Amino acid sequence: MNAPLQAAETGRWTHRFASLGPDFYTELPGTGLPDPHWVATSPDCAALLGWPADWWTRPEMLQAFSGNAPLPGMKPLATVYSGHQFGVWAGQLGDGRALLLGGVDGPNGHFELQLKGAGLTPYSRRGDGRAVLRSSIREFLCSEAMAALGIPTTRALAITGSTTLKVQRERVETGAVVTRVAPSFLRFGHFEHFTHHGMEARTRELFDFFVRHHAPACADAPNPVTAALAQVAAQTAELVAQWQAVGFMHGVMNTDNMSMLGLTIDYGPFGFMDGFDPGHICNHSDHQGRYAFARQPQVAFWNLHALAQALLPLMPGVETDAEAAGDALIESLEIYRERFGTALLGAMRAKLGLSADVDERGEDGPLIDDWLRLLAAHRTDYTIAHRRLSGFDPAQPVEAAANAALRDLFLDRAAFDAWAARYAARLKIEPADALATRAGRMDAVNPAVVLRNHLAETAIQRAEAGDFDEVRRLLAVLRRPFDAPAQASDADFPPDWAQTLEVSCSS
Template sequence: MTAQFETTFACLGTNFGAYVAPSALKDARLLHCNTTLATQMGLELSAISELVTASNLPASCKPFAMVYAGHQFGGYSPQLGDGRGVLLGERRRDQQLWDFHLKGAGKTPYSRFGDGRAVLRSTLREYLGSFAMQGLQIPTTQALAIASTAEQVRRESLEPGAVLLRVTQCHIRFGHFEFFYYQGMQDEQARLINYCAQRYLNVDPSSTHDNALALLQMATQRTANLIAHWQAVGFAHGVLNTDNMSLIGETFDFGPFGFLDDFEPGHICNHSDDQGRYAFDRQANIGLWNLNALAHALSNFIDIADIKKALASYEEILSSHYYQLMMTKLGLDTKFSEENQQLLQSLLQMLAQNRIDYTQFFRSLSHNPNHAIDLLIDREAGTRWLSKYQAACAQTPNTQRTAQMLAANPKYILRNYLAQQAIETVSNGDMGTFNALLTVLASPYNEHPELDHLAKPPADKDKHLAVSCSS
């Protein structure tokens, strides 16, 4: 049966992008498929292979490259757009529309000087990254399939090319609204606002003012919750430009991301980020900066007082959600208490001073607090903290607390050195490491004793692998 798609976004018109026929890679073949997601989308492997290789697209697909703008490292770029991707269309499942998007599908009118391609290296990283986020129950776009080819793509050097088939309910970025605002295209912006409100909030599209405010409120709440979750799990996105910010608050556009190994609050995972704008401990502030940019782009439709009120909720939502997540990781009551807040702050300071592996410490704390303290160099400070922690734990039965903590503290994360090993082995034709990594990332809170080696922190030489935006 041929897969059926709708084209609701493309039907907004060519002011919103351009129809583009994907340029299939030479001798492309399906390398991997997310079978769980395929089942959810009601698609057979043969249909997915045709979609990801762009070899035989259904007639209902109308490939469309979106146009948008964005603030990149704080500077405004007036026109960006899908330079190497196309929206194939939307597939309806369980009353929801899901975007199907090809990444690496060739040149578009927004490619500028690029070739419109993606390399296998970055495609595998995004595939793994989306699996990791899904397993950690963090909102994210999802990778459905990868196609690979022997065709070479030039970045820093020649590399194998690849295409990613990505699925999400929303490819609308903050930068979409910025584009129409700064271009003075108010009618188009109103159409986009009402389209998004009807699709993502299920509201009457007749009141643009109300819809714009509702979208800003939604984006504020979901961005705050998303970044709180990133901070709690130790994830750094690496390039939080407004064109990489999802309207519905998903982890979007995986590039030079990284999970913390040693707890370094100022960790920079993108070696192109010379000033540390997107360092781990600056993500919360950057989230608000980006929301201010979105609010400014919507200011023709929202009163300034309503904008201020919407944005004022951000810090409270983020702080409250982060506190609850961290208390769950510690096995403590999530109701706010000053004593527990101080306990958390002193722990994070101690982890930073001792350069302790973030994930390993919390997993060890879940099993045996005494063993976790053994990881610290400053044992005296650790013993003092442990005494206060055990006093805080006294109100919760041990078995209940342990179960809570093991369900909140992953054993496995996508460490950069593991991703690099998987990329290298796949490039050599061996899928074993890649498949093993997918297994633990899909259920990172389970023990997987046969794959214990994938929970090990990196050797010192592998702690600071350089990752850039190149793809």
């Protein structure tokens, strides 16, 4: 094994979070998987850490990342946090089935590694501390798929499984462990926990930790608290804009599932849009539709307000004028509205192949809005429609054979033709060089393949039967989402049986 991996195993493990002290976590060994085996590993995530592609071939790695025998320097611990779940204060939560192992420094910076599914912790509440193979495959594949799409996310290094560990969910399933990777797993809920329990000194300690490691520029700002909150708000806005642009639904945007680094975190009942429906609810546990697709931007803003409330005790002058301190925090969140609108418009322009500097009269926004309304009215497949849009020829009549692949997606031909005429007129004012490269630029931002539920389900069913080849094949496809796949069905419409699939908070 080469030197970088050996160093990471022995001398380069650190544990930043452990420096905060026992009020922030509980140190415990966890409970690993009996008779573990590899399900899949991510070469891209390994490369991010600076590890060789064959790191997993060493026997100690299987034991370490199944939760059985930590490597030298690892210090497994579960962190405590609280949060709002479905808009209601839920009290103390914490890592109920996750163990933070520590971090490694590599060529791309510092990354923490966390095991999900390695047994009970003090924060498991009524849970069993385990993860099942089904949900582990979904998280593993989607973490790496989102990274390949260019969307900020926690990563997934590996899945290990066990045929002898049985876990009860809606049915009896086999257990698994996912190794997550991120610069930090800090959540809004970490700050909410200490403020809600009156532990303001600990809130300050955690804030200073966050600024030191993840927002150093804020330390020298006139008000580090508002500066840091504005940074989190801006990163969150850009993240959610990318979700909306690609048709991704998180499914459970509780404050404890919101990353302080603007990462997609905690993959559970997620989904990618098939037929476009702004009101679609991907989480069948979300009975009120709080986290429907179209509501995600506003929910993120609400969650930021909850974070602002948690940071209020840290504001200068809060003892003498709490209202003014609160107003200053809320004002720092306004960057969210600005950044989200700008980021989403930019992403949608790119998806439609439009150059921003040509839109002198501000007509791109209405054109994009009407495109989305057209998709919604027809429940047109979101990914396929955008992919076919790159083949639209503005020099040909709308009804020409060259445009049939796109036009045939819409039953109401007249409605599509009217919008397409506006789109063709808009494309004709693009600079000649931009028009010549339009199709390639659009195909570089409109994926051919996303992790649709039916693709994940097929891989899961085969894995549960002991065949992991489909998980690994699908990972290879999702690593290159903008390329037309060799297996055409990966980029095709979902089969009829996919309509019966449901994902929930147990997924």
